[in-house]
Amino acid sequence: MPLLPQYSLAGKTAILHSAGGDDAPFLARALAEAGAAVFAVCRRQDTLDAVLGALPAQSRGYGGIVAALDSEAATAGVISQFQFLHERADILVNDGRSMFARAATRIGLEDWDEVQSRNVRATFLISQAVGALMIAQEYGRIVNIISGLAERGMINGSAFSVSQAGLLALTRSLAVEWGQHNIRVNAIGVGWTTADDIPVEEQRQEQLVRYIPLRQKGQPRDIGPLLVYLCSEACDYTTGQPVYVDGGLNAHP
């Protein structure tokens, strides 16, 4: 199978930060398959276990840590753990899609703050810390995995949507601010996804699935090759952009 050599992450070190959800193992596997050493930062032990379990045996030794990135001190701790094992941080992937659904009139301030904190504040903190390393080495690739709800509203989704729009704005801002340091910052926007293998016919029993132009839910593995490209050296002229992989939702009324 001929493959362009540009889709390679050989020799690169990647930090994968997951704030929640089921996609991190797939993202880790894509990065490892392209040759990157993956260091995972997860809020929960079971997520970290799933990430490390998804990596091929030869890619498991690069470490990982369970941490809630809720302060500068916590983030500094993660960075020093990382630096204990690795010299360079070439790639940072943030999956900031911790979510809950609730009517806007019933969202308590604590829950609102928690989702903004897990998704936006944590992503900012680790981007700030890793960005400093990238600026020092004059190279870096950052990819934020976000939801298409960065661009649209959804009933009961206000807190989550706001956090995703925040991540998109952060993507643009860091791209503009750090472009001169050879750092590229992009986002992958996903639609309705499932990590389970559900037959298409069964999925289509759901009205919402029939609303997606491609009439099936997305799979985390759908974005693996795109993630690899956006993390590669070859992705040099794309920055500050979201690429939506959502079955056509964004193009659709």
Next chain:
Amino acid sequence: MLEALSLDDRVAVVTGGGTGLGLEMVRHLARAGANVAIAGRRTGPIERAADEVKLLGRDAIAVPTDVSDSAQANALIAATIQHFGRVDVLINNAALVSDSIPTPIWDISDEDWQAALDVNLTGAFFCARAAARPMADQARGKIINVSSGFGIRGGRDIYMYCCTKGGILQLTRVLSFSLARYGVTANSIVPGFIPTVGTDSEIREALPRSGAYLPTGKLGVPEDIGPVAVFLASSASDYMTGETFTLDGGGLAGGLAPTGYAPEIPLEP
């Protein structure tokens, strides 16, 4: 997972494939394993491009085509199917580049306006229309339309280029929504400032000088577009449709001004 990025034996049609970004896409598609039908108005460049593809060990045909003529657009797709047996990928890249030279509205003739619309927008529609049926019949196809940052933002005195490139984005969205049920996807590539050999010196002059005003601090090179075109042509992008893939040095994310550099804006209205 990454094997999805291979184009092993896929058949791709690239309009405007003899020069510039089109030629670079042809080269990368072939390196990724595709066979290519190369269309363009002039025979010299497309024949040289076809020779390059063959040197890479892939099959290629050069089909002289003016995409603004629907009979020629139909003939391009027919020739591709006749030679290769099918068409998997269509890249609508042909455009009148000369149209992006800034011209005041009162100096644009009916013919100027129409000629640009005919090639840049109508040509893409004609080729998509010709390819849509065979793609739907095989329940698989990828249409890639080359737009521009000028399809999203306005440019001073750049009427036809902006309007047609904006139209390209809408064509992509309608194609994606309409053909999704047939297994055909459509996406746009949005290049920013990427000078090519074909770029007119007058346009070069109008480009932000040396890319200093872009967040990346530099202009793009034609090679930048290759891996993006291959990704969109490959099954790695199967769940992506109706979307845009931008490569513009961060121009759209930040605009040209707020990059830490001070653009020189002439003191005229």
